[in-house]
Amino acid sequence: MQALLDAISRLTRPTDAGRVFHGRGGLHPGCEQWALDAYPPVWLLTSFAPVADDELARIGAALAARWAEIAPGEPLNWVFQHRDENRPANRVMAGEIPAEHIVEEDGARFAVNLPHGQNHGFFLDMAEGRRWTRRWAEAHPGGKVLNLFAYTCSFSVAALRGGAAAVDNYDMARGPLAVGRRNHQLNGVQDRAAFHGHDVFSSWGKIRRGAPYDLVVLDPPSYQKGSFVATKDYARLARKLPELLAPGGHALVCLNTPKLGTDFLCDTLAAEAPMLEFIERVANPAVFADVDEERSLKVLVYRQPEHVAPSDSRAPPEAV
Structure with missing residues (x-):
């Protein structure tokens, strides 16, 4: 999990939607289960394997600490998704999600939905x-x-x-x-x-x-x-x-x-x-x-x- 924590410590404030950590690519041994995505103003953490509560707490603390540095005074919004072969489970871990959640990419705007389902409307x-x-x-x-x-x-x-x-x-x-x-x-x-x-x-x-x-x-x-x-x-x-x-x-x-x-x-x-x-x-x-x-x-x-x-x-x- 250390590679994920290191990536979080280097986060910059995002403007566009995008992935910031891709453990699934296999380039970070021991972190293959993890993905971290920015859907401003919300972070999405995905695990493709079961996660212990203390691991989630450690990641959440790292996100909170880095967010306080790059966006002082602003609330941290993040969602956790556990994805398995049956049904994904999504949890709002901190903050809130906009009622209509709109993200941008290269100036284009797209509606996304993080709390429900496996896919979020924007790959x-x-x-x-x-x-x-x-x-x-x-x-x-x-x-x-x-x-x-x-x-x-x-x-x-x-x-x-x-x-x-x-x-x-x-x-x-x-x-x-x-x-x-x-x-x-x-x-x-x-x-x-x-x-x-x-x-x-x-x-x-x-x-x-x-x-x-x-x-x-x-x-x-x-x-x-x-x-x-x-x-x-x-x-x-x-x-x-x-x-x-x-x-x-x-x-x-x-x-x-x-x-x-x-x-x-x-x-x-x-x-x-x-x-x-x-x-x-x-x-x-x-x-x-x-x-x-x-x-x-x-x-x-x-x-x-x-x-x-x-x-x-x-x-x-x-x-x-």
């Missing part, structure tokens, strides 16, 4: 993916974007802030999509976004009618019972990409599981969409460094050729 490790998306939109003003498995639509916000003309957001979970609508309102880009509460796999006809898109973002869960299993379902997604992309269009292909490496995505795209050209892997934020980068978040960029033969642009009937 910190995807920061570079959002930056790539905004840079893409700045370089392709007026582009049309499809955001599949949109969750709370942070990719959509990034694209629209960069100058995209329109984004279609698809996700079967209507609760996160409602948060996504709020995120667009917070950033003043709601007029250029559409929200579709549909299962992606049962909505291909509707999705295809919106094509072609200049950018398609694929960010599915790695495993969600009854919804998506990467080893089985990613091929079904990859197969659809060519018919959804405009000539010269890009795809941002994402996967976050330590069980599957970059080769899984590359092999899947090579088999199911061989006409697409691999461009690059987007680097993860430095704070999320891992002893084995193949365990960490994978964000790959692909490109549709400028000239696509008709036989390559649409999946055969049996694959639809």
